[in-house]
Amino acid sequence: MDALGIIFSNIHDNNVPELTMNRTIGAIPFGGRYRLIDFALSSMVNSGISHVGCVTKRNYRSLIDHIGSGKDWDLARKNGGFVLLPPFGDKDSDILYSTRMEALKSILGFINRCTEEYVVMSDSNSVFNIDFNLMLKNHKDTGADVSLLYAKKDMKDISGTNNVIFTMEGEQIKKISVDPKISGEINIYANVCIIKKDLLVSLVADAIAHGRRHFIKDLIATNLNALKVVGYEHKGFFEEISSLKRFYDVSLMLLDSDVRKSLFSDAQVYTKIKDSAPTEYGANAVITNSLVSDGCQIEGEVHNSILARGVKVGRGAVVRNCVLMKNTIVGDNSSINAVITDKNVVIRDRLVLSGCSDLPFYIKKDVSI
16 A cells, blocks of 8 residues: 555543553553554554554653564564654744644654655544555545545544534535534544645645644635545444543443454454463452453452453452453452553452442552552
């Protein structure tokens, strides 16, 4: 595929401040063994994109540790491969970019040096798996200048802010709205775009010259009459992580076998390989409807939960409806329900902790209670 991949790793950090205090949103652990960036990055690699730039801003040490040279995605290459694009501000300002347009401005030099004809841009706050070859084919067949990926959702299922909604005639987008007061089924922008490289550079340069700061509102929406902007529907699994509760809800969706089939059956999702030991189950362990990663030690009960690598559940402990990240320890005879733990959390013996489905209880990284 003759396309350059661009992934924005920080754009939506403010949506989940609890989980992005020490990492970018792209580096948030998900599903026991993945990071959110794995889904956009794997979709690009599976589509034949072998040159991917990842735009960062701050707190990207965890992201670097996860992706490294890109070897696990077959992107450790002399030509192309994975390129980390650290923050770059104006020489007269210490302020880093705050919008997608400003981020694109900071990497125009990188984009200009690339030889690919098209650019595929994606955020890293969504869980999906797509073949970009099909989207690019539709882009060419329709004669589009810009193709924007969208998914059909019910407005009541949408959370967060700055949600971009399309009004369409056939495949062509006629109106773009941000957080409109409407109900029913909507076409929500999936923050994925295909555009020719030369057109992108020209549009960004023009926008900068006129002081425009927002990619969708100032660049795309204002050019709907001048450009042919086409929507491409993603009919598979697609969910955005727009809040801590949304992270919790989408994580537990993976317990549904139909969701896992939709997300993982068509193409593999790659991630960093840890080579941990197999999980050890005690004689009295009970596990129902849960995803358990390798390297765990379980002697108690685990129900309707997701356990990352290295989680330990003590004797007599009961874990229900929880998302436990790497190296969480649940002490003997403790009971936890609707709890999200970040990495390296210790819950001591004989404690009872409970959130609820509408307000899960979050314990931040490295905390012992």
